[in-house]
Amino acid sequence: MIVTERNRRILWLIIFIGCMLPAADLLRRLFTGDLGADPVETLIRTTGDWAIKLLVAGLLLTPLTRIARNPLPVRFRRLIGLYAFFYVCIHLTLYLSVDQGFDLHAIVKDILKRPYITFGMMAFLLLLPLAITSTRKMVARLGPKRWRQLHRAVYVAASFGVIHYYLLVKADITWPLIYGTILAAALGWRLWNSLTLSALQDTGRLSSGCKP
Amino acid sequence: MLIGKKSDIASSEITPKSLWLDRRRFLTGAAALGIGVAFPRQNANAATLKFTKSPLSTKGEVLTPLKDVTGYNNFYEFGTDKSDTAAYAGAMKTRPWTVEISGEVKKPMTLGIEDILKLAPIEERIYRHRCVEAWSMVVPWNGFSLSALINRVEPTSKAKFVEFTSLADSKTMPGLLFPYVDWPYREGLRMDEAMHPLTTLAVGLYGETLENQNGAPLRLVVPWKYGFKGAKSIVRIRFLEHQPATAWNTANPSEFGFYSNVNPEVDHPRWTQAKERRIGDFFRRPTLMFNGYGDQVASFYRGMDLRTFF
Numbered sequence: 001m002i003v004t005e006r007n008r009r010i011l012w013l014i015i016f017i018g019c020m021l022p023a024a025d026l027l028r029r030l031f032t033g034d035l036g037a038d039p040v041e042t043l044i045r046t047t048g049d050w051a052i053k054l055l056v057a058g059l060l061l062t063p064l065t066r067i068a069r070n071p072l073p074v075r076f077r078r079l080i081g082l083y084a085f086f087y088v089c090i091h092l093t094l095y096l097s098v099d100q101g102f103d104l105h106a107i108v109k110d111i112l113k114r115p116y117i118t119f120g121m122m123a124f125l126l127l128l129p130l131a132i133t134s135t136r137k138m139v140a141r142l143g144p145k146r147w148r149q150l151h152r153a154v155y156v157a158a159s160f161g162v163i164h165y166y167l168l169v170k171a172d173i174t175w176p177l178i179y180g181t182i183l184a185a186a187l188g189w190r191l192w193n194s195l196t197l198s199a200l201q202d203t204g205r206l207s208s209g210c211k212p
Numbered sequence: 213m214l215i216g217k218k219s220d221i222a223s224s225e226i227t228p229k230s231l232w233l234d235r236r237r238f239l240t241g242a243a244a245l246g247i248g249v250a251f252p253r254q255n256a257n258a259a260t261l262k263f264t265k266s267p268l269s270t271k272g273e274v275l276t277p278l279k280d281v282t283g284y285n286n287f288y289e290f291g292t293d294k295s296d297t298a299a300y301a302g303a304m305k306t307r308p309w310t311v312e313i314s315g316e317v318k319k320p321m322t323l324g325i326e327d328i329l330k331l332a333p334i335e336e337r338i339y340r341h342r343c344v345e346a347w348s349m350v351v352p353w354n355g356f357s358l359s360a361l362i363n364r365v366e367p368t369s370k371a372k373f374v375e376f377t378s379l380a381d382s383k384t385m386p387g388l389l390f391p392y393v394d395w396p397y398r399e400g401l402r403m404d405e406a407m408h409p410l411t412t413l414a415v416g417l418y419g420e421t422l423e424n425q426n427g428a429p430l431r432l433v434v435p436w437k438y439g440f441k442g443a444k445s446i447v448r449i450r451f452l453e454h455q456p457a458t459a460w461n462t463a464n465p466s467e468f469g470f471y472s473n474v475n476p477e478v479d480h481p482r483w484t485q486a487k488e489r490r491i492g493d494f495f496r497r498p499t500l501m502f503n504g505y506g507d508q509v510a511s512f513y514r515g516m517d518l519r520t521f522f
Contacts, residue, residue: 036283036284036295037279037280037283037284037294037295037491037492038284038347038489038491039494040489040494041347041489098494098495099496100496101495101496106484110484113479113484114482114483114484115482116482116483167482168482168483170292170344170345171288171292171392171393171463171464172288172292172390172392
Protein backbone atom coordinates (compact mmCIF):
# COMPACT_ATOMS: atom_id res chain seq x y z
CA MET A 1 0.00 0.00 0.00
CA ILE A 2 1.29 3.42 -0.89
CA VAL A 3 1.65 5.45 2.24
CA THR A 4 -0.21 8.65 1.86
CA GLU A 5 -1.62 10.55 4.78
CA ARG A 6 -5.11 9.85 3.46
CA ASN A 7 -4.51 6.09 3.28
CA ARG A 8 -3.09 6.14 6.76
CA ARG A 9 -6.15 7.89 8.13
CA ILE A 10 -8.56 5.55 6.41
CA LEU A 11 -6.67 2.54 7.72
CA TRP A 12 -6.55 4.07 11.20
CA LEU A 13 -10.31 4.50 11.15
CA ILE A 14 -10.83 0.92 9.99
CA ILE A 15 -8.62 -0.42 12.79
CA PHE A 16 -10.25 1.90 15.31
CA ILE A 17 -13.72 0.65 14.44
CA GLY A 18 -12.55 -2.95 14.02
CA CYS A 19 -11.07 -3.08 17.51
CA MET A 20 -14.28 -1.67 18.96
CA LEU A 21 -16.42 -4.39 17.36
CA PRO A 22 -15.72 -7.20 19.89
CA ALA A 23 -16.78 -4.91 22.73
CA ALA A 24 -19.85 -3.74 20.81
CA ASP A 25 -20.76 -7.36 20.06
CA LEU A 26 -20.48 -8.29 23.74
CA LEU A 27 -22.77 -5.38 24.63
CA ARG A 28 -25.27 -6.48 22.02
CA ARG A 29 -25.16 -10.06 23.32
CA LEU A 30 -25.50 -8.80 26.88
CA PHE A 31 -28.69 -6.90 26.07
CA THR A 32 -30.18 -9.62 23.89
CA GLY A 33 -29.37 -12.34 26.44
CA ASP A 34 -27.08 -14.10 24.00
CA LEU A 35 -24.01 -14.60 26.20
CA GLY A 36 -24.67 -18.27 26.82
CA ALA A 37 -25.27 -20.19 30.01
CA ASP A 38 -22.61 -18.34 32.00
CA PRO A 39 -22.64 -14.70 30.81
CA VAL A 40 -20.03 -13.55 33.34
CA GLU A 41 -17.62 -16.25 32.21
CA THR A 42 -18.23 -15.36 28.55
CA LEU A 43 -17.59 -11.66 29.22
CA ILE A 44 -14.42 -12.28 31.22
CA ARG A 45 -13.04 -14.87 28.77
CA THR A 46 -13.83 -12.87 25.65
CA THR A 47 -12.36 -9.59 26.89
CA GLY A 48 -9.25 -11.40 28.15
CA ASP A 49 -8.91 -13.17 24.84
CA TRP A 50 -9.09 -9.92 22.87
CA ALA A 51 -6.60 -8.29 25.20
CA ILE A 52 -4.04 -11.02 24.44
CA LYS A 53 -4.87 -11.06 20.72
CA LEU A 54 -4.31 -7.31 20.44
CA LEU A 55 -1.17 -7.34 22.59
CA VAL A 56 0.36 -10.05 20.43
CA ALA A 57 -0.81 -8.34 17.22
CA GLY A 58 0.70 -5.07 18.42
CA LEU A 59 4.06 -6.75 18.94
CA LEU A 60 4.06 -7.97 15.35
CA LEU A 61 3.80 -4.48 13.91
CA THR A 62 7.47 -3.55 14.33
CA PRO A 63 8.79 -6.71 12.66
CA LEU A 64 6.16 -6.29 9.95
CA THR A 65 7.28 -2.73 9.29
CA ARG A 66 10.87 -3.77 8.82
CA ILE A 67 10.26 -6.98 6.90
CA ALA A 68 7.76 -5.34 4.55
CA ARG A 69 9.93 -2.23 4.33
CA ASN A 70 6.78 -0.23 4.76
CA PRO A 71 6.54 2.36 7.53
CA LEU A 72 2.79 1.98 7.87
CA PRO A 73 2.20 -0.90 10.34
CA VAL A 74 4.25 0.58 13.16
CA ARG A 75 2.12 3.69 13.11
CA PHE A 76 -0.83 1.73 14.47
CA ARG A 77 1.12 0.37 17.39
CA ARG A 78 -0.24 2.86 19.90
CA LEU A 79 -3.83 2.45 18.74
CA ILE A 80 -3.70 -1.34 19.03
CA GLY A 81 -1.74 -1.22 22.27
CA LEU A 82 -4.28 1.10 23.86
CA TYR A 83 -7.11 -1.11 22.68
CA ALA A 84 -5.38 -4.09 24.29
CA PHE A 85 -5.25 -2.07 27.51
CA PHE A 86 -8.93 -1.16 27.07
CA TYR A 87 -9.87 -4.85 26.99
CA VAL A 88 -7.54 -5.58 29.90
CA CYS A 89 -9.36 -2.91 31.93
CA ILE A 90 -12.82 -4.36 31.21
CA HIS A 91 -11.47 -7.85 31.93
CA LEU A 92 -10.02 -6.76 35.28
CA THR A 93 -13.07 -4.70 36.26
CA LEU A 94 -15.35 -7.69 35.61
CA TYR A 95 -13.12 -9.92 37.72
CA LEU A 96 -13.08 -7.43 40.61
CA SER A 97 -16.80 -6.66 40.45
CA VAL A 98 -19.13 -9.43 39.34
CA ASP A 99 -16.69 -12.30 39.78
CA GLN A 100 -15.29 -11.36 43.19
CA GLY A 101 -17.99 -8.91 44.31
CA PHE A 102 -15.29 -6.41 45.40
CA ASP A 103 -14.41 -8.76 48.25
CA LEU A 104 -11.01 -7.23 48.94
CA HIS A 105 -9.94 -10.04 51.24
CA ALA A 106 -10.74 -12.70 48.64
CA ILE A 107 -9.08 -10.68 45.88
CA VAL A 108 -5.82 -10.19 47.80
CA LYS A 109 -5.81 -13.87 48.73
CA ASP A 110 -6.42 -14.76 45.09
CA ILE A 111 -3.55 -12.56 43.91
CA LEU A 112 -1.13 -14.03 46.42
CA LYS A 113 -2.23 -17.66 46.20
CA ARG A 114 -3.16 -18.23 42.57
CA PRO A 115 -0.26 -17.90 40.16
CA TYR A 116 -2.57 -17.26 37.21
CA ILE A 117 -4.10 -14.29 39.03
CA THR A 118 -0.63 -13.10 40.11
CA PHE A 119 0.61 -13.11 36.52
CA GLY A 120 -2.55 -11.43 35.26
CA MET A 121 -2.28 -8.69 37.85
CA MET A 122 1.42 -8.17 37.11
CA ALA A 123 0.63 -7.86 33.42
CA PHE A 124 -1.92 -5.17 34.22
CA LEU A 125 0.50 -3.29 36.49
CA LEU A 126 3.12 -3.35 33.75
CA LEU A 127 0.71 -2.12 31.11
CA LEU A 128 -0.58 0.74 33.25
CA PRO A 129 2.51 3.01 32.98
CA LEU A 130 2.76 2.17 29.29
CA ALA A 131 -0.79 3.34 28.70
CA ILE A 132 -0.18 6.50 30.73
CA THR A 133 2.99 7.34 28.79
CA SER A 134 1.45 6.62 25.41
CA THR A 135 0.81 10.25 24.48
CA ARG A 136 3.14 12.29 22.26
CA LYS A 137 3.68 14.67 25.15
CA MET A 138 4.95 11.86 27.34
CA VAL A 139 7.29 10.62 24.61
CA ALA A 140 8.76 14.11 24.46
CA ARG A 141 8.94 14.40 28.21
CA LEU A 142 10.69 11.08 28.72
CA GLY A 143 12.87 11.44 25.66
CA PRO A 144 12.65 8.85 22.87
CA LYS A 145 15.41 6.66 24.26
CA ARG A 146 14.00 6.33 27.75
CA TRP A 147 10.50 6.01 26.36
CA ARG A 148 11.59 3.11 24.15
CA GLN A 149 13.33 1.41 27.04
CA LEU A 150 10.21 1.72 29.20
CA HIS A 151 7.94 0.43 26.48
CA ARG A 152 9.99 -2.72 26.02
CA ALA A 153 8.10 -3.82 29.14
CA VAL A 154 5.25 -4.68 26.79
CA TYR A 155 7.08 -7.92 25.95
CA VAL A 156 7.10 -8.85 29.62
CA ALA A 157 3.45 -7.84 30.02
CA ALA A 158 2.38 -9.89 27.00
CA SER A 159 4.39 -12.89 28.26
CA PHE A 160 2.68 -12.61 31.65
CA GLY A 161 -0.64 -12.41 29.83
CA VAL A 162 0.06 -15.64 27.96
CA ILE A 163 1.29 -17.37 31.16
CA HIS A 164 -1.89 -16.14 32.90
CA TYR A 165 -3.93 -17.79 30.15
CA TYR A 166 -1.84 -20.99 30.11
CA LEU A 167 -2.23 -21.43 33.87
CA LEU A 168 -5.99 -21.25 33.89
CA VAL A 169 -6.94 -23.74 31.18
CA LYS A 170 -7.83 -27.22 32.34
CA ALA A 171 -6.36 -29.30 29.53
CA ASP A 172 -6.68 -27.67 26.12
CA ILE A 173 -3.55 -25.52 25.86
CA THR A 174 -3.83 -24.97 22.09
CA TRP A 175 -4.48 -21.22 22.20
CA PRO A 176 -2.01 -20.33 24.95
CA LEU A 177 0.60 -22.23 22.90
CA ILE A 178 -0.29 -20.38 19.69
CA TYR A 179 -0.04 -16.99 21.39
CA GLY A 180 3.15 -18.05 23.14
CA THR A 181 4.74 -19.15 19.88
CA ILE A 182 3.89 -15.91 18.08
CA LEU A 183 5.14 -13.92 21.04
CA ALA A 184 8.40 -15.89 21.15
CA ALA A 185 8.87 -15.36 17.41
CA ALA A 186 8.34 -11.59 17.72
CA LEU A 187 10.67 -11.35 20.69
CA GLY A 188 13.25 -13.61 19.03
CA TRP A 189 13.17 -11.51 15.89
CA ARG A 190 13.79 -8.33 17.84
CA LEU A 191 16.58 -9.83 19.91
CA TRP A 192 18.29 -11.30 16.86
CA ASN A 193 17.90 -7.99 15.08
CA SER A 194 19.39 -5.91 17.84
CA LEU A 195 22.24 -8.41 18.25
CA THR A 196 23.15 -8.43 14.56
CA LEU A 197 22.77 -4.66 14.39
CA SER A 198 25.07 -4.09 17.33
CA ALA A 199 27.53 -6.59 15.83
CA LEU A 200 27.48 -4.62 12.60
CA GLN A 201 28.04 -1.43 14.54
CA ASP A 202 30.94 -3.00 16.44
CA THR A 203 32.70 -3.86 13.21
CA GLY A 204 32.08 -0.34 11.99
CA ARG A 205 30.06 -1.47 9.02
CA LEU A 206 27.09 0.57 10.06
CA SER A 207 27.16 4.14 11.21
CA SER A 208 25.49 4.71 14.52
CA GLY A 209 23.06 7.05 12.80
CA CYS A 210 21.29 4.06 11.29
CA LYS A 211 20.37 2.51 14.58
CA PRO A 212 16.64 2.20 14.61
CA MET B 213 -32.03 -1.25 -21.04
CA LEU B 214 -29.43 -3.67 -19.81
CA ILE B 215 -26.01 -3.14 -21.18
CA GLY B 216 -23.51 -5.98 -21.17
CA LYS B 217 -23.82 -6.88 -17.53
CA LYS B 218 -22.65 -10.46 -17.26
CA SER B 219 -24.01 -11.72 -14.00
CA ASP B 220 -25.34 -10.36 -10.80
CA ILE B 221 -23.63 -13.02 -8.78
CA ALA B 222 -19.93 -13.63 -9.03
CA SER B 223 -19.09 -17.33 -9.22
CA SER B 224 -17.01 -16.86 -6.09
CA GLU B 225 -20.13 -16.00 -4.17
CA ILE B 226 -22.00 -19.14 -5.07
CA THR B 227 -21.84 -21.62 -2.24
CA PRO B 228 -20.13 -24.82 -3.38
CA LYS B 229 -22.46 -27.77 -3.44
CA SER B 230 -20.36 -29.74 -1.00
CA LEU B 231 -20.79 -26.98 1.55
CA TRP B 232 -24.51 -26.50 1.44
CA LEU B 233 -25.07 -30.23 1.45
CA ASP B 234 -23.24 -30.53 4.73
CA ARG B 235 -25.54 -28.69 7.03
CA ARG B 236 -24.03 -30.02 10.20
CA ARG B 237 -20.56 -28.83 9.30
CA PHE B 238 -22.00 -25.44 8.46
CA LEU B 239 -23.72 -25.25 11.81
CA THR B 240 -20.61 -26.22 13.73
CA GLY B 241 -18.55 -23.81 11.67
CA ALA B 242 -20.99 -21.07 12.46
CA ALA B 243 -20.73 -21.95 16.12
CA ALA B 244 -16.93 -21.78 15.90
CA LEU B 245 -17.24 -18.28 14.48
CA GLY B 246 -19.45 -17.31 17.36
CA ILE B 247 -22.50 -16.86 15.20
CA GLY B 248 -25.64 -17.67 17.09
CA VAL B 249 -27.36 -20.69 15.64
CA ALA B 250 -30.26 -22.34 17.37
CA PHE B 251 -29.40 -26.03 17.52
CA PRO B 252 -32.42 -28.23 17.20
CA ARG B 253 -32.63 -31.08 19.66
CA GLN B 254 -30.50 -33.65 17.90
CA ASN B 255 -31.42 -36.63 19.98
CA ALA B 256 -32.38 -39.15 17.33
CA ASN B 257 -33.80 -41.44 20.01
CA ALA B 258 -35.58 -38.71 21.92
CA ALA B 259 -38.30 -40.29 23.94
CA THR B 260 -40.46 -39.17 26.78
CA LEU B 261 -39.82 -41.16 29.94
CA LYS B 262 -42.36 -42.30 32.46
CA PHE B 263 -41.10 -41.60 35.95
CA THR B 264 -42.02 -41.11 39.57
CA LYS B 265 -40.61 -38.39 41.80
CA SER B 266 -37.80 -39.68 43.96
CA PRO B 267 -37.72 -39.02 47.71
CA LEU B 268 -33.96 -38.54 47.21
CA SER B 269 -34.54 -35.32 45.23
CA THR B 270 -32.95 -32.12 46.53
CA LYS B 271 -35.57 -29.69 47.73
CA GLY B 272 -35.71 -25.92 47.57
CA GLU B 273 -33.55 -25.43 44.49
CA VAL B 274 -34.50 -23.63 41.28
CA LEU B 275 -33.98 -25.88 38.26
CA THR B 276 -31.41 -24.78 35.69
CA PRO B 277 -33.22 -24.16 32.38
CA LEU B 278 -33.14 -27.05 29.89
CA LYS B 279 -31.36 -24.97 27.26
CA ASP B 280 -28.45 -24.41 29.65
CA VAL B 281 -28.33 -28.04 30.78
CA THR B 282 -28.18 -29.16 27.15
CA GLY B 283 -26.13 -26.22 25.83
CA TYR B 284 -23.28 -25.93 28.31
CA ASN B 285 -21.40 -29.20 28.51
CA ASN B 286 -17.97 -30.57 29.15
CA PHE B 287 -17.58 -33.64 26.97
CA TYR B 288 -13.98 -33.44 25.75
CA GLU B 289 -14.47 -36.29 23.30
CA PHE B 290 -16.33 -33.67 21.26
CA GLY B 291 -13.98 -30.76 21.92
CA THR B 292 -13.28 -28.43 24.82
CA ASP B 293 -15.72 -25.62 24.10
CA LYS B 294 -18.70 -26.07 26.41
CA SER B 295 -21.00 -24.05 24.19
CA ASP B 296 -20.66 -26.10 21.00
CA THR B 297 -20.32 -29.62 22.39
CA ALA B 298 -23.97 -30.16 21.50
CA ALA B 299 -23.27 -29.50 17.82
CA TYR B 300 -20.49 -32.09 17.62
CA ALA B 301 -22.08 -34.67 19.90
CA GLY B 302 -24.96 -35.13 17.46
CA ALA B 303 -22.77 -37.47 15.42
CA MET B 304 -22.58 -40.10 18.18
CA LYS B 305 -24.70 -43.19 17.59
CA THR B 306 -26.53 -44.28 20.72
CA ARG B 307 -28.49 -47.21 19.23
CA PRO B 308 -27.75 -50.06 19.36
CA TRP B 309 -25.93 -49.67 22.68
CA THR B 310 -24.59 -52.31 25.01
CA VAL B 311 -22.82 -52.16 28.33
CA GLU B 312 -20.34 -54.89 29.19
CA ILE B 313 -20.30 -55.67 32.90
CA SER B 314 -17.39 -57.76 34.07
CA GLY B 315 -14.70 -58.28 36.71
CA GLU B 316 -15.31 -59.43 40.26
CA VAL B 317 -18.94 -60.44 39.77
CA LYS B 318 -20.78 -63.76 39.91
CA LYS B 319 -22.84 -62.91 36.83
CA PRO B 320 -20.88 -61.00 34.24
CA MET B 321 -23.18 -59.88 31.44
CA THR B 322 -23.65 -57.58 28.51
CA LEU B 323 -26.82 -55.56 28.73
CA GLY B 324 -28.53 -53.68 25.95
CA ILE B 325 -29.78 -50.20 26.74
CA GLU B 326 -33.34 -51.50 26.48
CA ASP B 327 -32.64 -54.02 29.27
CA ILE B 328 -31.00 -51.36 31.41
CA LEU B 329 -34.04 -49.11 31.09
CA LYS B 330 -36.07 -51.94 32.64
CA LEU B 331 -33.71 -52.66 35.56
CA ALA B 332 -35.63 -50.42 37.94
CA PRO B 333 -38.47 -47.91 37.88
CA ILE B 334 -37.27 -44.59 36.50
CA GLU B 335 -37.37 -41.70 38.92
CA GLU B 336 -36.88 -37.99 38.75
CA ARG B 337 -33.92 -37.00 40.91
CA ILE B 338 -33.19 -33.32 41.31
CA TYR B 339 -29.54 -32.88 42.23
CA ARG B 340 -27.08 -30.03 42.45
CA HIS B 341 -24.33 -30.52 39.87
CA ARG B 342 -21.00 -28.90 40.80
CA CYS B 343 -18.25 -28.72 38.20
CA VAL B 344 -14.60 -28.69 39.26
CA GLU B 345 -14.38 -25.46 37.22
CA ALA B 346 -16.46 -23.73 39.95
CA TRP B 347 -19.81 -23.45 38.21
CA SER B 348 -22.93 -25.37 39.10
CA MET B 349 -26.42 -26.30 37.94
CA VAL B 350 -29.51 -27.96 39.34
CA VAL B 351 -30.59 -30.83 37.10
CA PRO B 352 -33.74 -32.97 37.22
CA TRP B 353 -32.15 -36.27 36.20
CA ASN B 354 -34.15 -39.33 35.25
CA GLY B 355 -32.76 -42.66 36.30
CA PHE B 356 -32.36 -44.98 39.25
CA SER B 357 -29.79 -45.97 41.82
CA LEU B 358 -26.74 -47.65 40.36
CA SER B 359 -27.17 -50.26 43.09
CA ALA B 360 -30.04 -51.78 41.07
CA LEU B 361 -27.59 -52.71 38.33
CA ILE B 362 -24.88 -53.77 40.77
CA ASN B 363 -27.23 -56.13 42.62
CA ARG B 364 -28.16 -57.75 39.33
CA VAL B 365 -24.58 -58.86 38.57
CA GLU B 366 -23.82 -59.94 42.17
CA PRO B 367 -20.33 -58.65 42.96
CA THR B 368 -18.00 -61.02 44.79
CA SER B 369 -16.34 -60.17 48.10
CA LYS B 370 -13.25 -59.18 46.13
CA ALA B 371 -15.07 -56.29 44.45
CA LYS B 372 -13.80 -53.15 46.19
CA PHE B 373 -14.01 -50.63 43.36
CA VAL B 374 -16.08 -50.03 40.24
CA GLU B 375 -14.63 -48.66 37.01
CA PHE B 376 -16.74 -46.95 34.34
CA THR B 377 -15.49 -46.62 30.79
CA SER B 378 -16.99 -44.18 28.29
CA LEU B 379 -17.34 -44.69 24.56
CA ALA B 380 -14.24 -43.80 22.53
CA ASP B 381 -15.23 -43.79 18.87
CA SER B 382 -12.70 -41.94 16.75
CA LYS B 383 -15.14 -41.77 13.83
CA THR B 384 -17.58 -39.55 15.68
CA MET B 385 -15.41 -38.04 18.41
CA PRO B 386 -12.95 -35.46 17.10
CA GLY B 387 -11.63 -34.72 20.61
CA LEU B 388 -9.96 -38.14 20.76
CA LEU B 389 -7.25 -36.75 18.47
CA PHE B 390 -6.02 -34.64 21.36
CA PRO B 391 -4.46 -36.18 24.45
CA TYR B 392 -6.43 -34.15 26.99
CA VAL B 393 -6.68 -37.36 28.98
CA ASP B 394 -5.63 -40.93 28.22
CA TRP B 395 -8.65 -42.09 26.21
CA PRO B 396 -11.04 -43.81 26.66
CA TYR B 397 -12.44 -41.70 29.50
CA ARG B 398 -12.52 -43.73 32.69
CA GLU B 399 -13.92 -42.99 36.09
CA GLY B 400 -14.27 -44.96 39.27
CA LEU B 401 -15.93 -45.22 42.64
CA ARG B 402 -15.30 -47.14 45.81
CA MET B 403 -17.84 -49.94 46.23
CA ASP B 404 -19.66 -48.24 49.13
CA GLU B 405 -19.93 -45.03 47.12
CA ALA B 406 -21.26 -46.94 44.12
CA MET B 407 -23.88 -48.65 46.29
CA HIS B 408 -25.12 -45.42 47.88
CA PRO B 409 -28.72 -44.70 46.86
CA LEU B 410 -27.81 -41.16 45.75
CA THR B 411 -25.42 -42.58 43.14
CA THR B 412 -27.52 -42.58 40.04
CA LEU B 413 -27.46 -44.22 36.67
CA ALA B 414 -29.13 -41.49 34.62
CA VAL B 415 -30.87 -42.23 31.34
CA GLY B 416 -32.65 -38.91 30.94
CA LEU B 417 -33.24 -35.41 32.21
CA TYR B 418 -36.26 -33.15 32.26
CA GLY B 419 -38.39 -36.22 31.52
CA GLU B 420 -36.74 -37.10 28.21
CA THR B 421 -33.96 -39.49 27.28
CA LEU B 422 -30.51 -37.91 27.50
CA GLU B 423 -29.19 -35.69 24.75
CA ASN B 424 -25.85 -36.91 23.41
CA GLN B 425 -23.94 -34.00 24.94
CA ASN B 426 -25.28 -34.95 28.36
CA GLY B 427 -23.92 -38.48 28.03
CA ALA B 428 -26.57 -40.47 26.16
CA PRO B 429 -27.74 -43.13 26.46
CA LEU B 430 -26.61 -43.61 30.05
CA ARG B 431 -24.28 -41.88 32.44
CA LEU B 432 -23.29 -41.75 36.05
CA VAL B 433 -24.41 -38.98 38.41
CA VAL B 434 -22.68 -38.72 41.79
CA PRO B 435 -24.09 -35.52 43.28
CA TRP B 436 -21.60 -35.06 46.12
CA LYS B 437 -18.60 -35.27 43.77
CA TYR B 438 -17.31 -32.93 41.08
CA GLY B 439 -19.11 -33.37 37.78
CA PHE B 440 -16.25 -35.11 35.98
CA LYS B 441 -16.71 -38.16 38.24
CA GLY B 442 -19.97 -38.79 36.39
CA ALA B 443 -18.75 -40.76 33.37
CA LYS B 444 -20.86 -40.21 30.26
CA SER B 445 -21.98 -42.61 27.53
CA ILE B 446 -20.84 -45.67 29.48
CA VAL B 447 -19.94 -48.83 27.53
CA ARG B 448 -18.20 -50.86 30.22
CA ILE B 449 -18.49 -51.36 33.95
CA ARG B 450 -15.81 -53.39 35.72
CA PHE B 451 -15.66 -54.53 39.33
CA LEU B 452 -12.14 -54.49 40.69
CA GLU B 453 -10.16 -55.40 43.75
CA HIS B 454 -7.92 -52.36 43.42
CA GLN B 455 -8.52 -48.68 42.83
CA PRO B 456 -8.71 -48.11 39.07
CA ALA B 457 -6.69 -45.50 37.19
CA THR B 458 -9.15 -42.76 36.26
CA ALA B 459 -8.87 -40.31 33.38
CA TRP B 460 -8.36 -36.95 35.09
CA ASN B 461 -6.48 -38.38 38.02
CA THR B 462 -4.00 -40.03 35.63
CA ALA B 463 -3.73 -36.92 33.45
CA ASN B 464 -2.98 -34.65 36.40
CA PRO B 465 -2.76 -36.41 39.76
CA SER B 466 -1.92 -33.27 41.74
CA GLU B 467 -5.04 -31.48 40.50
CA PHE B 468 -7.75 -34.12 40.24
CA GLY B 469 -8.03 -36.68 42.98
CA PHE B 470 -9.66 -40.10 42.77
CA TYR B 471 -12.28 -39.08 45.34
CA SER B 472 -12.97 -35.54 44.09
CA ASN B 473 -15.66 -34.91 46.65
CA VAL B 474 -17.01 -31.37 46.44
CA ASN B 475 -15.10 -29.59 49.20
CA PRO B 476 -14.98 -25.80 49.61
CA GLU B 477 -12.04 -26.14 52.00
CA VAL B 478 -9.72 -28.00 49.64
CA ASP B 479 -8.87 -25.79 46.71
CA HIS B 480 -7.88 -26.92 43.28
CA PRO B 481 -4.15 -26.06 43.12
CA ARG B 482 -4.84 -23.34 40.57
CA TRP B 483 -8.20 -21.95 41.64
CA THR B 484 -10.42 -21.70 44.69
CA GLN B 485 -13.28 -24.11 45.32
CA ALA B 486 -14.79 -22.00 48.11
CA LYS B 487 -17.38 -20.45 45.81
CA GLU B 488 -19.23 -21.32 42.66
CA ARG B 489 -21.34 -19.55 40.08
CA ARG B 490 -24.75 -21.12 39.69
CA ILE B 491 -25.62 -20.99 36.01
CA GLY B 492 -28.14 -18.17 35.64
CA ASP B 493 -26.65 -16.15 38.51
CA PHE B 494 -24.29 -13.20 38.21
CA PHE B 495 -22.56 -13.48 41.55
CA ARG B 496 -20.87 -16.45 43.13
CA ARG B 497 -22.36 -18.33 46.08
CA PRO B 498 -20.53 -20.36 48.73
CA THR B 499 -19.93 -23.99 47.82
CA LEU B 500 -21.42 -26.52 50.23
CA MET B 501 -19.40 -29.33 51.79
CA PHE B 502 -20.09 -32.53 49.82
CA ASN B 503 -22.22 -30.28 47.61
CA GLY B 504 -24.82 -30.20 50.38
CA TYR B 505 -25.14 -34.00 50.64
CA GLY B 506 -22.93 -34.34 53.73
CA ASP B 507 -25.75 -35.71 55.89
CA GLN B 508 -26.01 -38.70 53.59
CA VAL B 509 -22.36 -39.34 52.70
CA ALA B 510 -19.97 -37.69 55.17
CA SER B 511 -19.75 -40.91 57.18
CA PHE B 512 -18.00 -42.62 54.25
CA TYR B 513 -14.97 -40.44 54.76
CA ARG B 514 -14.78 -40.23 58.54
CA GLY B 515 -11.20 -40.56 59.65
CA MET B 516 -9.83 -39.81 56.18
CA ASP B 517 -7.70 -36.71 55.65
CA LEU B 518 -9.64 -35.03 52.86
CA ARG B 519 -6.60 -32.94 51.96
CA THR B 520 -4.68 -36.11 51.18
CA PHE B 521 -7.61 -37.98 49.68
CA PHE B 522 -9.05 -35.04 47.72
